[in-house]
Amino acid sequence: MSSRRSVKENPLVVFLKSAxxxxxxxxxxxxxxxxxxxxxxxxxMSIYSIATLPGDFPSKxxxxxxxxxxxxxxxxxxxxxxxxxxxxxxxxxxxxxxxQESRIILVLEDIGRIAPEYVKALGMKKLSPFGYVxxxxxxxxxxxxxxxxxxxxxxxxxxxxxxxLSRIKMNVLTLLTRPDGLVLEISEGxxxxxxxxxxxxxxxxxxxQYIDYFKLNVTLEEMKSVYYIAVFGEPRAGGREFTPLLGxxxxxxxxxxxxxxxxxxxxMFGEGSLKVNVEIRVLGNSCGLLGTDNLGRDLFLGVLxxxxxxxxxxxxxALATVMIGLVLGVVSGYFGGRVDEVIQRLVDVIVNVPLxxxxxxxxxxxxxxxxxxxxxxxxxxxxxxxxxxxxxxxxTRSMALSIKSEQYVEAAKAIGxxxxxxxxxxxxxxxxxxxxxxxVFSVPGAIIxxxxxxxxxxxxxxxxxxxxxxxxxxxxxxxxxxxxxxLPPGLLLGLFSFxxxxxxxxxxxxVEPRLRRR
Amino acid sequence: MxxxxxxxxxxxWFPIRKGLIDVLFGKMEYVRAVDGVSFTVGDRxxxxxxxxxxxxxxxxxxxxxxxxxxxxxxGGRALFKPHDEALGEVAKIQPDAVVDxxxxxxxxxxxxxxxxxxxxxxxxxxDPFGSxxxxxxxxxxVEEPLIVHGIGSREERIEIVAxxxxxxxxxxxxxxxxxxxxxxxGGQRQRVSVARAxxxxxxxxxxxxxxxxxxxxxxxxxxxVLEELKKTRGMSIMFITHDIALARYIxxxxxxxxxxxxxxxxxxxxxxxxxxxxxxxxxxxxxxxxVPENRLRLREVPIKGEVPSxxxxxxxxxxxxxxxxxxxxxxxxxxxxxEEPGLIEVEKGHYVACWIxxxxxx
Ligand SMILES: Nc1ncnc2c1ncn2[C@@H]1O[C@H](COP(=O)(O)OP(=O)(O)OP(=O)(O)O)[C@@H](O)[C@H]1O
Ligand code: SF4
Ligand SMILES: [Mg+2]
Numbered sequence: 001m002s003s004r005r006s007v008k009e010n011p012l013v014v015f016l017k018s019a020x021x022x023x024x025x026x027x028x029x030x031x032x033x034x035x036x037x038x039x040x041x042x043x044x045m046s047i048y049s050i051a052t053l054p055g056d057f058p059s060k061x062x063x064x065x066x067x068x069x070x071x072x073x074x075x076x077x078x079x080x081x082x083x084x085x086x087x088x089x090x091x092x093x094x095x096x097x098x099x100q101e102s103r104i105i106l107v108l109e110d111i112g113r114i115a116p117e118y119v120k121a122l123g124m125k126k127l128s129p130f131g132y133v134x135x136x137x138x139x140x141x142x143x144x145x146x147x148x149x150x151x152x153x154x155x156x157x158x159x160x161x162x163x164x165l166s167r168i169k170m171n172v173l174t175l176l177t178r179p180d181g182l183v184l185e186i187s188e189g190x191x192x193x194x195x196x197x198x199x200x201x202x203x204x205x206x207x208x209q210y211i212d213y214f215k216l217n218v219t220l221e222e223m224k225s226v227y228y229i230a231v232f233g234e235p236r237a238g239g240r241e242f243t244p245l246l247g248x249x250x251x252x253x254x255x256x257x258x259x260x261x262x263x264x265x266x267x268m269f270g271e272g273s274l275k276v277n278v279e280i281r282v283l284g285n286s287c288g289l290l291g292t293d294n295l296g297r298d299l300f301l302g303v304l305x306x307x308x309x310x311x312x313x314x315x316x317x318a319l320a321t322v323m324i325g326l327v328l329g330v331v332s333g334y335f336g337g338r339v340d341e342v343i344q345r346l347v348d349v350i351v352n353v354p355l356x357x358x359x360x361x362x363x364x365x366x367x368x369x370x371x372x373x374x375x376x377x378x379x380x381x382x383x384x385x386x387x388x389x390x391x392x393x394x395x396t397r398s399m400a401l402s403i404k405s406e407q408y409v410e411a412a413k414a415i416g417x418x419x420x421x422x423x424x425x426x427x428x429x430x431x432x433x434x435x436x437x438x439x440v441f442s443v444p445g446a447i448i449x450x451x452x453x454x455x456x457x458x459x460x461x462x463x464x465x466x467x468x469x470x471x472x473x474x475x476x477x478x479x480x481x482x483x484x485x486x487l488p489p490g491l492l493l494g495l496f497s498f499x500x501x502x503x504x505x506x507x508x509x510x511v512e513p514r515l516r517r518r
Numbered sequence: 519m520x521x522x523x524x525x526x527x528x529x530x531w532f533p534i535r536k537g538l539i540d541v542l543f544g545k546m547e548y549v550r551a552v553d554g555v556s557f558t559v560g561d562r563x564x565x566x567x568x569x570x571x572x573x574x575x576x577x578x579x580x581x582x583x584x585x586x587x588x589x590x591x592x593g594g595r596a597l598f599k600p601h602d603e604a605l606g607e608v609a610k611i612q613p614d615a616v617v618d619x620x621x622x623x624x625x626x627x628x629x630x631x632x633x634x635x636x637x638x639x640x641x642x643x644x645d646p647f648g649s650x651x652x653x654x655x656x657x658x659x660v661e662e663p664l665i666v667h668g669i670g671s672r673e674e675r676i677e678i679v680a681x682x683x684x685x686x687x688x689x690x691x692x693x694x695x696x697x698x699x700x701x702x703x704g705g706q707r708q709r710v711s712v713a714r715a716x717x718x719x720x721x722x723x724x725x726x727x728x729x730x731x732x733x734x735x736x737x738x739x740x741x742x743v744l745e746e747l748k749k750t751r752g753m754s755i756m757f758i759t760h761d762i763a764l765a766r767y768i769x770x771x772x773x774x775x776x777x778x779x780x781x782x783x784x785x786x787x788x789x790x791x792x793x794x795x796x797x798x799x800x801x802x803x804x805x806x807x808x809v810p811e812n813r814l815r816l817r818e819v820p821i822k823g824e825v826p827s828x829x830x831x832x833x834x835x836x837x838x839x840x841x842x843x844x845x846x847x848x849x850x851x852x853x854x855x856x857e858e859p860g861l862i863e864v865e866k867g868h869y870v871a872c873w874i875x876x877x878x879x880x
Contacts, residue, residue, distance in 0.1 A: 407648030411711070414583050414643075415663040415718070416636035425662075429653050 035502035072296035076287035089284030099134035131258035165194035179247025203227035317446035325392025333400030363458030372461025433511030441504035444497035465489035521558035528594035553778035569775035646707035657695035
């Protein structure tokens with residue numbers, strides 16, 4: 001009788017079937033659909049986040065004054081605001097650049113063949129006449145009424161072991177050809193290849209030339225405070241005011257390698273035993289999908305990291321809370337007597353302990369110990385779990401009390417079923433629908449609490465939505481009108497909560513048919 | 519042949535929650551649901567417990583099943599004679615529960631010994647809606663006793679469950695196994711709980727109004743099933759019903775219960791044909807007549823008043839406030855008022871608790 005074998009199905013199949021049935025049931029309700037769509041979005045973003053962000057991302061985020069963040073524009077608006085007609089210069093990153101030209105310079109005049117604008121504008125006074133020279137050129141179009149924060153040049157040196165980098169020196173010279181024809185020397189640098197540094201616009205380099213060219217009546221000291229406005233702007237009122245100079249700019253980067261025989265350097269570049277990757281970044285006032293914060297951190301990445309954190313922490317805390325409450329509540333209700341008494345007193349205590357002050361206390365002591373990241377977060381969440389299961393326990397206790405006197409529980413006793421069988425097979429399954437609804441409802445709780453703590457100044461060191469919001473608040477993001485810093489994490493927090501409230505209501509309607517609207 | 523079950527002076531009193539004052543002054547009141555009941559159920563016998571609603575039939579059965587709180591059992595005991603193997607096992611782990619070398623005092627068993635005797639006594643519960651778990655499939659419900667007692671492999675259990683369902687006419691069993699209680703009619707649920715009680719092949723079956731929810735045709739079928747099982751498996755049945763006509767049809771002996779006590783007990787034919795207790799007579803007279811025009815005639819039902827509360831049981835004979843024989847027999851009144859009649863064997867196998875037959879006999 002094969003059909004008799006099928007009366008008991010594989011538990012996994014049963015679970016998948018009932019989960020599928022539940023999903024279909026939820027989809028019947030508008031609220032449920034909305035909740036599911038948001039949840040699906042959160043899950044997709046979480047997967048994307050886990051797949052793309054490196055494992056050490058939290059520590060990177062914490063070290064805000066280190067690469068990669070310092071290579072970004074600060075307080076930059078999201079890129080897409082440009083298409084809304086907002087004047088924000090774009091950020092252009094030119095990486096994996098190959099030199100337009102390179103040449104071994106043995107005769108002084110040779111430089112003019114590869115960088116004529118240099119010769120024309122400045123003469124050869126600063127460049128070493130002898131060496132291996134590379135010239136990079138990139139174009140940048142300033143198309144809106146805005147300035148550019150900086151022009152940053154980043155080097156990455158790769159060499160095989162037998163190359164002695166400390167003997168090779170690199171001279172860096174950056175020229176900016178402006179739409180008005182002025183070729184401005186904006187930065188320079190000189191270092192050996194074992195100690196390369198990023199190079200930024202240097203007012204000391206361009207100020208004199210600039211003042212000369214425009215015949216301004218300002219001091220060098222005054223130029224200091226307006227340097228990036230000056231570079232991409234036209235002076236007005238003798239240099240007291242500026243307006244952006246729109247148009248096509250060209251950045252010319254001249255690198256000359258000296259210190260050893262230039263033919264030797266050319267050979268090393270040729271055979272690949274020495275590689276210098278050059279990246280030119282024109283840092284505008286817009287950058288990335290969600291802009292940057294005051295330290296140049298890419299807010300999209302910060303917010304992206306918040307997705308899996310919100311989901312996992314929300315679920316884990318809710319699950320732990322509900323499970324503890326369920327088990328202790330049922331044990332309390334079913335066994336009664338002294339066990340009940342002990343558990344109920346415990347519930348009295350934890351329900352009446354004010355959670356927020358306690359969390360602040362623990363949070364501060366975590367901070368003073370210098371703990372940060374997942375361990376700090378885990379401790380805070382543990383506190384939340386420990387002090388949150390009381391409500392569930394109270395309800396499941398009373399439900400267990402009433403189920404305990406059901407006839408089918410008596411019938412189970414009559415066939416000789418053990419206490420644990422009665423609890424796990426007959427009582428807890430009746431509570432699952434209720435617990436599911438509570439679970440879903442309480443998922444956002446932990447994340448909201450975490451956000452509250454962050455805003456109150458407790459730093460657990462993980463980039464979460466709450467943490468990003470707290471940074472915005474601490475750094476006067478509101479005062480600077482940096483809506484792109486505040487709105488995304490704030491809205492996501494709200495959306496997250498809304499999704500679970502919507503799902504919770506739907507589940508409640510499903511498991512408690514009396515609430516059903518027709 | 520020694521009886522399978524001996525119930526001796528069993529008392530089950532449920533305490534009533536009272537106000538603080540009563541608790542402080544130690545005044546406790548009780549619902550005396552079962553108030554000193556003695557009877558036996560013989561081997562392969564069908565024994566009937568008959569009585570109106572609230573007289574304590576279910577409580578008696580629950581007490582035998584050890585389902586009432588031990589603290590509510592205020593006296594008496596229930597002795598059960600299991601088969602020798604089980605008796606040996608209980609004797610080994612809990613010798614103090616063994617009485618007379620043959621019986622087990624049910625209320626003294628604990629733990630594993632308790633489980634051993636439970637396997638041999640099963641009960642069909644009165645309420646087919648409440649007594650099966652709404653979240654379990656029919657298969658899971660009927661299989662559960664087998665799992666609890668570790669009987670059979672999975673395949674064997676499926677066979678046993680299928681047979682049990684066939685026995686209660688839930689056919690084809692495959693179709694019913696996968697159903698849930700809400701997909702069953704009341705009668706089908708009742709039969710599921712019958713099937714559950716049968717899977718363990720018990721020696722004693724307590725059937726608490728097992729056919730009250732069934733329509734006449736299925737009722738006969740289920741009763742036949744029970745009768746057949748009794749014959750083929752050598753089962754004894756304690757059958758609870760409020761329907762004395764039904765009791766006569768299926769029982770060897772009948773005990774009539776009133777307000778927590780047995781008032782008359784005899785062979786079923788004897789009790790129907792020669793009832794001695796005024797309450798038994800009233801019960802028999804209350805049976806509706808099969809002839810329709812007779813039903814319309816006002817029949818004299820020899821009883822008066824309402825059932826008193828089981829909390830304040832009348833002094834003397836507890837049936838006195840409703841007794842018509844008391845009114846028509848002035849000579850017996852002094853006894854009725856003064857003292858409660860015991861359950862006396864007035865003829866061979868015919869027990870009655872009424873002063874009239876007792877005094878006449880003396
Ligand atoms: N757990 C309990 N606590 C308190 N009183 C109870 C309890 N169980 C039963 N009683 C009371 O004991 C009395 C007998 O109840 P029982 O269920 O045994 O009656 P019954 O003869 O089975 O009636 P029915 O034919 O209606 O099923 C009733 O008065 C009932 O109210
Ligand atoms: S003892 Fe008296 S009151 Fe009781 S049943 Fe008999 S006649 Fe009636
Ligand atoms: Mg009953």
